[in-house]
Amino acid sequence: MNHPNREEWMAYLYKDLGRKRQAELKEHLKQCSQCQAETSAWRSVMRELDRWKLPQEHKAVPRLRWNIKWATRWAAAAVVLIFAGYAVGRVTVASPPDMEQLQLALETSLEPAIRQKVIEELNRDWGLALANSYLRLKDELSGQFRRELNAYTLHTLAASNAVTNELLTELIEAINTAQAQDRRWVAAALEQVEWNRLRDKSQFINGLEVLAAETGDELQRTKQDLAHLLVYTQPGDLVPYESENLNNSNERSEK
Amino acid sequence: MRASVFSYLSDLFSLSDEQAMLRVQKENDSHAFALLVRRWQGRIQRLCARLTGDVHRAEDIAQEVFMRVYAHRNDYRGEASFATYLRRIALNACYDEQRRLKRRNEGSLKHNNSENTFNAALEASTLSPEMVAAKQERAELVRKALFRLADQYRQVVILRHYEGLRFREIAQVLDVPQGTVQSRMAEALTQLGRFLKPIMKEETH
8 A cells, every 4th residue: 555655644644735635545445454553643743732822812814713802803804805796896796705705704603513514605616616606605695794893883982983993903913814815905995985084985885785685574674783793893983873874875965 | 092003014014024024124124123123022921931941031031032033133134934033033042041050050859850850740630530630730730741852852843833833944943854743743742642641541532
């Protein structure tokens, strides 16, 4: 039997192999008790290594945990994504969103069952599979997002602006790990959504309505939640929140 | 302050590390340099904490790293990514620090080498079975086991397991072939397995 060498096992254990080779080695393990024993021993060491944690370790690579802190961070990331998506017109029915960014946002916290399904989707061949699964993915994302955003807005509405800034700063940390090329389009998007230059709020809300129409009533609530957030994080002069404007998309307010 | 949060965010996204570094070199742009520090300080501090095993000293070393980056800013040619370049400086700074400490301690406590330290810790923990289970004790044993490894093995473990760098990236940082990195990793994990065998035995799968 042809055993893979130690070097390749290292790549395998740390998932640093091409998908095909990864699968081949996995197959080999099923049939070879010798390699099984060796890799098992190495895995034990890897587990032991995890025990050495630094104090106050805020890992840049998010762990898959489900608690309020991660929920708010995820919600913040999703907010930026959706805002950014509208600004550059990427979040439409036709074109799938930037999957690397989504993956980053999704990995921070999702219910394990949904997360597993979503990550499986993401890891497949993105081209064709994505076209089909995109709508399903968007639905799941939207639903999850709405639930979490409610918790998030409750938090932020009650808190001071300093806290919002803190959450945004945490978001910065999370997004810092994104690839350079992803950063560039988010930068372009951010320029467009920069609050003090966003003269026409209803343009943004129009976009939300498109999404709401596509995905049903679920997102009506999201729209309101997002508008809460929008109002809440206005810099400087606070625009009084007028619930009527949300439903009247034809009204364009002069700034 | 709120308006600046978004321009702050914008900045973070718009300038790549390499672009920022170019600005530091060409225009002595302190804003661009501050951006790099903001982006990387946390990560470099954690890296140094792992490399030296000392969280507090790591803070000072991290400062030293960025000072070196600025002082030798013209040395960065853009052949490697800034991330690679920065990590190399961090590794060197930590290595220099370890050497400095070693020279200082030479002559005193001759038997205080890493193997003895580890064995002492292991013995202490086996005297009290509860202590082995205790998280802190176990973490400390792992740390000591890591420091029994030779530098070249420990570096690879830290970069791969804790920093999460891919083997190809580690090869760039260390300026060795990728196969060598993987080979060192295998050797490191094997040695660690031997060191940690007494406490890993406790585990029931």
